[in-house]
Amino acid sequence: MKILSVDTSATAASVALSEEGKLIGETFINTSLTHSQTLIPMVEQLLNNTKTEISDIDAIAVNAGPGSFTGVRIGVAAVKGLAFANNIPCVSVSTLESMAYNFLSTDCIVCAVMDARCSQVYNALFEIKNGVVTRLCDDRALSLDDLKNELLSVDGRIIIAGDGTDITCKYIGNEIKNAESAPVNLKYQRASSTALVAFEMINNGQTVSAQKLMPVYLRLPQAQRELNKKLGGRTK
Incomplete structure (x- = not known):
């Protein structure tokens, strides 16, 4: 096919x-x-x-x-x-969801974010384990503040990916120690x-x-x- x-x-x-x-x-x-x-x-x-x-x-x-x-x-x-x-x-x-498939070789939580303007992002969370993608929430539009508060309760390695990565990482700063920006070749x-x-x-x-x-x-x-x-x- x-x-x-x-x-x-x-x-x-x-x-x-x-x-x-x-x-x-x-x-x-x-x-x-x-x-x-x-x-x-x-x-x-x-x-x-x-x-x-x-x-x-x-x-x-x-x-x-x-x-x-x-x-x-x-x-x-x-x-x-x-x-x-x-x-x-x-x-x-x-x-x-397509963004999450950039990370099939990495066990992690993918936080996919797209800039929705007005201090909001389009977002969904996905767990990658042994090459299998599991959706953790529906696609949604939410504020950066709400996303930060949610990520504070997520255990394990978090990789933030998408064109909203930079604004998200800047907003959460160093408050979420287990979160990191995706490398540039996998960000988009x-x-x-x-x-x-x-x-x-x-x-x-x-x-x-x-x-x-x-x-x-x-x-x-x-x-x-x-x-x-x-x-x-x-x-x-």
């Missing part, structure tokens, strides 16, 4: 091609160019370099959120287009890890059609929150 995987959920972007859990190729960039400029050329280059036709792909996976509203929309829209045109099933992967979500999550989900029958694939948001967009605030409605 060949899986094409995509991540555009934050500043970095990546695409990967895998087969039966084996990585065939991956492209990763972390530039100021918008994902709308880079994503499709990256997909085309990867398929060309691996001598793969889109008709050879059995499933397309995407980090569907949480993350940047614009980035998530671009990734999901691109995958929907590719999948719909070629009748390929899709896999909706949690961005935070990558499409190759998205593929690992997707492979397990496909084996469990967790695919969706292109029509049903949707972005996953944990908060309303800023513009909508500001409008709702003016109207006295929901602001989170």
